[in-house]
Amino acid sequence: MSTHNDDNTPHDETPGEHLPEGRGHGAGELSPADDPFADPGLPAHEHRRQDIDERAAQRSERTVALLFTVSVLATIGFIASYVAIPIDRIVYIWPFGHVSGLNFALGLTLGLALFCIGAGAVHWARTLMSDEEMVDERHPVAASEEVRAQVFEDFRQGVAESQFGRRKLVRNTMFGALALVPLSGVVLLRDLGPLPHDKLRHSRWKEGSLVINESTQTPLRPEDIPVGALVQAMPEGLDPHDEDFQVEIAKAAVMLVRLEPEDIKDQRSADWGHEGILCYSKICTHIGCPATLYEQQTHHALCPCHQSTFDLADGARVIFGPAGHPLPQLRITVNEDGYLAALGDFEEPPGPSFWERG
Amino acid sequence: MKKLSVRRRHPLAAFVVLLLALAATGGLYATLAPADEAQAETSAQSLAIEEGKRLYEVGCSSCHGRGAQGGSDGPSLVGVGAASVDFQVGTGRMPMAQTGPQAPEKPAVYTQAEIDQLAAYIASLGPGPNVPEESAYDPARGDAARGGELFRSNCSQCHNFVGSGGALTNGKEAPSLRDVEPRYIFEAMLTGPQNMPSFPDTTLTEQDKLDIIAWLDEVATSESPSPGGFSLGGYGPVGEGLFAWTFGIGALIAVAVWIGARSTKARKS
Amino acid sequence: MSTATESPKTTADAPKNRGKAPAGERVADWADGRLGIYSLAKANMRKIFPDHWSFLLGEICLYSFVILILTGVYLTLFFVPSMAEVEYHGSFEPMQGLLMSEAYASALDINFEVRGGLLVRQIHHWAALIFVVGIFLHMFRVFFTGAFRKPREVNWLFGFLLLVLAIFTGLTGYSLPDDSLSGIGIRLMEAAILAVPVVGSYLQMFIFGGEFPGHDIIPRFFVTHVLLLPGIMLGLVVAHLILIVYHKHTHYAGPGRTNENVVGYPLLPVYMAKAGGFFFLVFGVITMIAATVTINPIWLLGPYRPDQVSTDAQPDWYLGFSEGLVRMMPGWEWVIPGGYTLNFGLLIPLAVFPAMLAVIGLYPFFESWVTKDKREHHIAQRPRNSPTRTGLGVAWLTAFGVTTIGGGNDLFAVHFNLSINAITWFCRIGFFVLPVLAFFITRRICMGLQRRDRDKVLHGRETGIIKRLPHGEFVEVHQPLPQDQLHVLTSHDQATPMEVGPETDENGVRRRINPVERVRARLSRTYYGEQAQIPKPTSEEYHEITSGHGHH
Missing domain, CATH: 1.20.810.10 (Cytochrome Bc1 Complex; Chain C)
Known part of the structure; x- marks a missing residue:
């Protein structure tokens, strides 16, 4: 084998001085006998047991055949499991637990059937097929100088024949047409959805909306909520069966907590609540997860998605994490029937921020 | 009939009726009211309170203060109720071994009898939630589907979909609910231990709690079915990713190494 | 395809097989006549x-x-x-x-x-x-x-x-x-x-x-x-x-x-x-x-x-870093x-x-x-022979690892009893610091490995056998490597870093050197400079050492 390949690409324009001198060892003049690092060439092929001992080869043959046979049996087992095991049968299999018998049986039989085909083929290749290493020569990817010249010549001729360069008017109008035509495709995308308008700014809360406990689906009264409690709530008139329920709840979901009035650090926040009951949007202002990991002793609400932490005692100020602004607070009061009710919509858009939010 | 209707208007009739009514009420009371038992229970109760007070002073008062008014290291226990004591002491969270972000679960220090005495003592200090009846937390009586919905509204944000537990701020955590006794789950919801908010019956009815317990009984016990096979702890994609990076690709690389390895050569003679 | 020109030859060569070629061959012939599969197969079947x-x-x-x-x-x-x-x-x-x-x-x-x-x-x-x-x-x-x-x-x-x-x-x-x-x-x-x-x-x-x-x-x-x-x-x-x-x-x-x-x-x-x-x-x-x-x-x-x-709201692992x-x-x-x-x-x-x-x-x-x-x-x-690249790769992986840990911070917090805030801060700082550290450490390790290769080539493999020389000195016997290993350990390229050339031309006038070229030369030094490669042993060095006193 040659140990020299100073330059195997025809168009190597790089100055050579900083490139290595190929795979020679700075001693090209040394003959291989003198060069201790010369490539000794491919080592001689060594035989395997199977190459010289027919009995070993037959053992390999039997192993391969056995693997293929196991695969056949496993496929039969797969079909049998499919027919025999009911889909809802739960069985205890150590150490996996109480698993679906059907899934377990189908998976293992199919897995075994596939694995044995592969194992058989590989064992066959490794022990019976010739393992004599072979050599393929490589050739430079780049074309020869003549081919290159020919290609460029053909190209120039083709361009010239098209009169592309001469007829500027044809060329320029064609570019114009090609540049404009994709616009039709862009225009067609217009009806993918509506324009935003002020949709992101409003939620279902309006003045007088009762605060409905999401768990009991009943309106909440102040005395229902003791200090330390957390209640998930939504505006009245929102029914999970509604067509647009998901869209509405994504903006209108709130949580209520009750703090000792002296614990509330933010006066505006206290004023917007009712006797220490504060009603915050629970949609995190970062990406919109419900930030409802409420710690009743610290009054912190954590968002499980990215750990934005809001201090509910301090106007839901962000005290940790990637959220950029506090959770919007809903102004609540008690109506004449003694139920908690909103005094209006959120003052600012709930949920993640957007360019026009301000 | 006629005689009665004639004498109805007799001046003494009112007295007779009154006497009869009094006798009936008294008799009814005498038969129905377990006078002796009530007395016995009261004395047993006061004995329990007495015992509980003694236990409290030995094991709890150093943090929560004499008379459970609270101290520098522990909150006041007045009004937390028997349910709270049963939960905190029954799950081993109290007494705390050392101060930390939160009291971890550990084997209970007190016997159930002692816990009941402690609970009786604390309950005597102020009104609070009582230890629930057994029927209140019997998973068989709940609706798991509805409970799942309620769990995802109220609980999973801290405790994970299947109650595997999760992190809170600054080293606190919401514990795993796997294999936790339904009674303690009920009490925790009722009393809101440590940083957990409370879910009193006014915001989460007894039936709601029962449904949540039924859901947990369905998915968060060691008997819960895991149809797909080994559950990887129910931690979601992180566990799955780790598995793919270790066992999954590991098995495939092992196979690849086998394929790429030199076949065994015949021993040189 | 050349099948048309070759077909007379084929028919001339194989009249005796005509009509009784095995079915597989006939299907292949049919396909080759239309798809030219034989030239494809010739190039690739024994690839x-x-x-x-x-x-x-x-x-x-x-x-x-x-x-x-x-x-x-x-x-x-x-x-x-x-x-x-x-x-x-x-x-x-x-x-x-x-x-x-x-x-x-x-x-x-x-x-x-x-x-x-x-x-x-x-x-x-x-x-x-x-x-x-x-x-x-x-x-x-x-x-x-x-x-x-x-x-x-x-x-x-x-x-x-x-x-x-x-x-x-x-x-x-x-x-x-x-x-x-x-x-x-x-x-x-x-x-x-x-x-x-x-x-x-x-x-x-x-x-x-x-x-x-x-x-x-x-x-x-x-x-x-x-x-x-x-x-x-x-x-x-x-x-x-x-x-x-x-x-x-x-x-x-x-x-x-x-x-x-x-x-x-x-x-x-x-x-x-x-x-x-x-x-x-x-x-x-x-x-x-x-x-x-x-x-x-x-x-x-x-x-x-x-x-x-x-x-535990995470995406699948490959988005954990985002x-x-x-x-x-x-x-x-x-x-x-x-x-x-x-x-x-x-x-x-x-x-x-x-x-x-x-x-x-x-x-x-x-x-x-x-x-x-x-x-x-x-x-x-071998990764060690390109320490800068290897270092950059490990640095990227470190950044990827830090961000992936950040993506699972809640689980790490629970399972290692750590504060989620502390983990987040660790990741915030680690994202900038650890890749740099990883880069330099990796490069050092690569250099060490290169040095070891050089020693192995020049002095042979350590056998663990201690020999006492006549004058009482103890030496470890080193076994020279066989030629194939010598070849493997010395066959890699070692380029010299690029130079921007002298600051002045032959007349002593200051040359204008493109600042981009300067940066490039500097980067080239980090790839090929002294801190990135240990010179391979030359045949002369090898001969000098081996011809002298055997086993050191």
Whole structure:
């Protein structure tokens, strides 16, 4: 084998001085006998047991055949499991637990059937097929100088024949047409959805909306909520069966907590609540997860998605994490029937921020 | 009939009726009211309170203060109720071994009898939630589907979909609910231990709690079915990713190494 | 094709076989007359592929991809990509009567009504995770052995695009069941789109067909997941494979293995059996995993509702680093004059995420620009012989690892009893500090290994045998290496760093040197300078040492 390949690409324009001198060892003049690092060439092929001992080869043959046979049996087992095991049968299999018998049986039989085909083929290749290493020569990817010249010549001729360069008017109008035509495709995308308008700014809360406990689906009264409690709530008139329920709840979901009035650090926040009951949007202002990991002793609400932490005692100020602004607070009061009710919509858009939010 | 209707208007009739009514009420009371038992229970109760007070002073008062008014290291226990004591002491969270972000679960220090005495003592200090009846937390009586919905509204944000537990701020955590006794789950919801908010019956009815317990009984016990096979702890994609990076690709690389390895050569003679 | 001109010869040569050629040959002749398969077969049937386990990592990806297509087609037979609301009345008791989207209900049915549906779904999801793991490992192998160098830069780009597409196909795929966990992923996507300056809310409305979540996103993700992205990927996979065949595989240095040849086993029969067998092995292993280990138990997660959430809300692992970037960000949000909001808490991660991917794709061009290396390379380098590249690779991996840990900070907090805030701070600082440390440490280790190679070549292998010399000195016997090992340890290239040339020309006038060239020369020194390579031993050194006093 040659140990020299100073330059195997025809168009190597790089100055050579900083490139290595190929795979020679700075001693090209040394003959291989003198060069201790010369490539000794491919080592001689060594035989395997199977190459010289027919009995070993037959053992390999039997192993391969056995693997293929196991695969056949496993496929039969797969079909049998499919027919025999009911889909809802739960069985205890150590150490996996109480698993679906059907899934377990189908998976293992199919897995075994596939694995044995592969194992058989590989064992066959490794022990019976010739393992004599072979050599393929490589050739430079780049074309020869003549081919290159020919290609460029053909190209120039083709361009010239098209009169592309001469007829500027044809060329320029064609570019114009090609540049404009994709616009039709862009225009067609217009009806993918509506324009935003002020949709992101409003939620279902309006003045007088009762605060409905999401768990009991009943309106909440102040005395229902003791200090330390957390209640998930939504505006009245929102029914999970509604067509647009998901869209509405994504903006209108709130949580209520009750703090000792002296614990509330933010006066505006206290004023917007009712006797220490504060009603915050629970949609995190970062990406919109419900930030409802409420710690009743610290009054912190954590968002499980990215750990934005809001201090509910301090106007839901962000005290940790990637959220950029506090959770919007809903102004609540008690109506004449003694139920908690909103005094209006959120003052600012709930949920993640957007360019026009301000 | 006629005689009665004639004498109805007799001046003494009112007295007779009154006497009869009094006798009936008294008799009814005498038969129905377990006078002796009530007395016995009261004395047993006061004995329990007495015992509980003694236990409290030995094991709890150093943090929560004499008379459970609270101290520098522990909150006041007045009004937390028997349910709270049963939960905190029954799950081993109290007494705390050392101060930390939160009291971890550990084997209970007190016997159930002692816990009941402690609970009786604390309950005597102020009104609070009582230890629930057994029927209140019997998973068989709940609706798991509805409970799942309620769990995802109220609980999973801290405790994970299947109650595997999760992190809170600054080293606190919401514990795993796997294999936790339904009674303690009920009490925790009722009393809101440590940083957990409370879910009193006014915001989460007894039936709601029962449904949540039924859901947990369905998915968060060691008997819960895991149809797909080994559950990887129910931690979601992180566990799955780790598995793919270790066992999954590991098995495939092992196979690849086998394929790429030199076949065994015949021993040189 | 040349079949027309050759046909007279064929007929002249084979009159005796005419009419009784075996059926297989006749079919092949038929096909060759129309498709020219013989010239293709001549070039490729005995094509040589080198044998090494690390060359099979790419095959893991290929086979996972095939498995994904097979199982994916099956799943589409049962999945209903609709967000219409239905009440569940299937056989899974703990969901009875709940309101959910048709997508989620049909995903439940795949698990509980279709026999084997659970298995196929789990194979599909496990294969998806392993597919991307395989791509990563395959790219590590190619990167750290320098196999992306000329002529393979384009194929590196194809592979890189496959990685990016695989990530997004995964994202759209795990969103499809519309369960509570995947819905959070879609919500993050929505917020990310909203955060885009100027056009964010418009884009969001167009992509979701209205406000979040609307009724369109699942059907739109569906067509992206089953048609658009896999279609592009299939094309890229084919192109990737064609280029592999065209370039011929790289191989590791060894006796008889040069830059001008490839040594290995022929496609027919050995690689046909090994590669074909490996497909079945990969399929079998993934199927057995799917039989025994749950993945994404959507029946426990519940249908998506924007007001419900669970802790441990993570994407699949390959998006863990983007999740970490988002979690690590401080909450920076500016309201700029005019009342417009810039949400850096999302914008910066959104910029860093593609940047972290893009540097992978662009690296080969950067390295060849720095090193001015325009030669073809077919011998896989040892990572130690390119310490700067290896260091950069490890630095990237460190950044990836730190962000991935950040993405799972809540789980690490719980399982290692740490504070989630502390982990987040560790990741915030570690993202900047640890990659730099990793770079220098890695480079040091590589240099140490190079030095050890040099010692091994010059002084032989340490045998552990202690010999006492006549004058009482104790020495360890070193055994000289056989020639093939000497060759392997010295066969790598060692270039000298680029020079910008003298500051003045031959007349003593100051030369204007392009500042870009200066930077380039500086970078070239970090690749080829003294701190990056230990000079290989020369034959003279070797002879001098070995001819002297034997065993030192």
